[in-house]
Amino acid sequence: MTKIAVPGILAPLLAGATYARLLHLLVGWIFVGVVMLIYPGTVGLTLTRIVAECIAVDSVLLMLVALIPATRRAEGIQARLLLVPDREQDIAADSSRGWADRWRTALWLIGRVALGSAVGMATVLGVNAGGGLLAGPRGPSCLPLLPVALFAYGWLVVVAGRLQLAMAVRLLGPSPAERLAEAELRAERLLERNRLARELHDSIGHALTVTVIQAGAAREVGDPEFVAKALEVIEETGRQAMDDLERTLVLLRETPPGANGTATEQPGIEQLPALFDTARAAGSPVEAWIDVPTGTLPGVLARESYRILQEGVTNALKYAPGEPLRVSIAVRDGQLELRCTNRARRGANGGGGAGGSGGVGGVPRPAGGGRKGGKGLRGIRERATLLGGEATAGAAADGSGEWVLAVRLPLRLGA
Structure with a gap:
C-alpha cells in the first residue's frame, strides 16, 4: 500500500x-x-x-x-x-x-x-x-x-x-513538590533494588563457589569420609542460600517481614564463625580475630559487615583455593575495621601469569587472569561508601605477595 x-x-x-x-x-x-x-x-x-x-x-x-x-x-x-x-x-x-x-x-x-x-x-x-x-x-x-x-x-x-x-x-x-516526591521515591526504589541485587550476588555467589569447590574436591579425592563431609557442607551452604533467596524475594514482593512466616533473620557478625567453618571445609585454613563488644554495632552495620566479609572469603576461595586466610574485625577509634588477607597465587588476586589447573587437595584452580575489580569488589566499595566509609583491595604494598581487602566503617552514620 x-x-x-x-x-x-x-x-x-x-x-x-x-x-x-x-x-x-x-x-x-x-x-x-x-x-x-x-x-x-x-x-x-x-x-x-x-x-x-x-x-x-x-x-x-x-x-x-x-x-x-x-x-x-x-x-x-x-x-x-x-x-x-x-x-x-x-x-x-x-x-x-x-x-x-x-x-x-x-x-x-x-x-x-x-x-x-x-x-x-x-x-x-x-x-x-x-x-x-x-x-x-x-x-x-x-x-x-x-x-x-x-x-x-x-x-x-x-x-x-x-x-x-x-x-x-x-x-x-x-505539582513541583509532587514531582520531587515521586523522583525521590523512584530513587529510593532503585537503591533498594541495587541493595537486593548485591545481597543476591554475595549470598548466591558465595554458595555456588563453595559448592563448586567442595564438589570438585570430593570427585578428585574419592575418600568416602571426605565426600560425606563435602556433601554436608554443600547441603548447609545451599540451605543458607535458600534462606537468603527467600528473604530477598519477600522484600521484592513488598511483603512485610514475618507476614507469611518465611522471612529469616538478617545475617550479622554472629554468623561469621559458620562462614569461616565453610571456608575451612573447602580446604582453606582460616585464622579469625573478632574484637567487637556485644551490642556495639547497629543492625545495618552488622549486616553489611557480614556481607563484606562474605564477599572477601568468597573471593579468596575462588581465586586462591587452599591458601591460608586471615580475617580480623575490630572496633577502633569509633570505627569498625575489617581486614581480609590471603596469599596470592600466581595468576590470581591480581598476580602475574595465567591461572593453572593445579590446586590444594585436587581442587582445580580458576583459569584466566586474576581479580580485575568485578561486581563483588564493586559491591563492597558501594556498601562502604553508602555507610560513609571506605574500602581498598589489592596486592600488599610490602611486596609480600598477599592480597588485602581493608574496609573502614564509622559506627555512626554521618560521623
Missing part, C-alpha cells in the same frame, strides 16, 4: 488529535452558552454587558465546582482522552488532595472555558462572515479565498489545542 506524503504544514490539520482537542475546546464554550441562556440572558443587553456578566458568573461557578475533590479527577480523565498528551502521566487523574490542587483546578476550569469560548466565538463569527460573503453579490469571486480561510481556521484550532494541552499539563499535572 503506497503512503501519500503530507507536507509538514498540513500534517497537524489532518491529525485526529487536532479534532479531539477541538471537541474538548467546544465543551467549554457550550458551558458558557448554557449559563448565558439562564443568566443574564440575551434580551435587552449589549454584547459587552453579556460577556462581562458571563465572565463573572462563570468564574464563581467554576471556582465552586473546583472545591469538589472529584472534579480534578474528572477533568484529568477527560483531558487525557481528548487532549491526547504524549505521556498520560503528564496529566494526573487523581482527586484533589489539598487546597493547592483545588486552586489549580479552578484556574484550569476558568482557562479552559475562556479558551474554548474564544475558539467557539471565532467559529461562529467565521461561519457567519463567510456565509454572508458567499451569499452576497461578490460570492463567486470570493470562492478562491475559502481554502485560505479553512487553512487559517485549522491552524487556529491546532494552536489553541496545543495551548490547552500545555495548560492541562501545568495545572492538572503533578
Whole structure:
C-alpha cells in the first residue's frame, strides 16, 4: 500500500488529535452558552454587558465546582482522552488532595472555558462572515479565498489545542513538590533494588563457589569420609542460600517481614564463625580475630559487615583455593575495621601469569587472569561508601605477595 506524503504544514490539520482537542475546546464554550441562556440572558443587553456578566458568573461557578475533590479527577480523565498528551502521566487523574490542587483546578476550569469560548466565538463569527460573503453579490469571486480561510481556521484550532494541552499539563499535572516526591521515591526504589541485587550476588555467589569447590574436591579425592563431609557442607551452604533467596524475594514482593512466616533473620557478625567453618571445609585454613563488644554495632552495620566479609572469603576461595586466610574485625577509634588477607597465587588476586589447573587437595584452580575489580569488589566499595566509609583491595604494598581487602566503617552514620 503506497503512503501519500503530507507536507509538514498540513500534517497537524489532518491529525485526529487536532479534532479531539477541538471537541474538548467546544465543551467549554457550550458551558458558557448554557449559563448565558439562564443568566443574564440575551434580551435587552449589549454584547459587552453579556460577556462581562458571563465572565463573572462563570468564574464563581467554576471556582465552586473546583472545591469538589472529584472534579480534578474528572477533568484529568477527560483531558487525557481528548487532549491526547504524549505521556498520560503528564496529566494526573487523581482527586484533589489539598487546597493547592483545588486552586489549580479552578484556574484550569476558568482557562479552559475562556479558551474554548474564544475558539467557539471565532467559529461562529467565521461561519457567519463567510456565509454572508458567499451569499452576497461578490460570492463567486470570493470562492478562491475559502481554502485560505479553512487553512487559517485549522491552524487556529491546532494552536489553541496545543495551548490547552500545555495548560492541562501545568495545572492538572503533578505539582513541583509532587514531582520531587515521586523522583525521590523512584530513587529510593532503585537503591533498594541495587541493595537486593548485591545481597543476591554475595549470598548466591558465595554458595555456588563453595559448592563448586567442595564438589570438585570430593570427585578428585574419592575418600568416602571426605565426600560425606563435602556433601554436608554443600547441603548447609545451599540451605543458607535458600534462606537468603527467600528473604530477598519477600522484600521484592513488598511483603512485610514475618507476614507469611518465611522471612529469616538478617545475617550479622554472629554468623561469621559458620562462614569461616565453610571456608575451612573447602580446604582453606582460616585464622579469625573478632574484637567487637556485644551490642556495639547497629543492625545495618552488622549486616553489611557480614556481607563484606562474605564477599572477601568468597573471593579468596575462588581465586586462591587452599591458601591460608586471615580475617580480623575490630572496633577502633569509633570505627569498625575489617581486614581480609590471603596469599596470592600466581595468576590470581591480581598476580602475574595465567591461572593453572593445579590446586590444594585436587581442587582445580580458576583459569584466566586474576581479580580485575568485578561486581563483588564493586559491591563492597558501594556498601562502604553508602555507610560513609571506605574500602581498598589489592596486592600488599610490602611486596609480600598477599592480597588485602581493608574496609573502614564509622559506627555512626554521618560521623
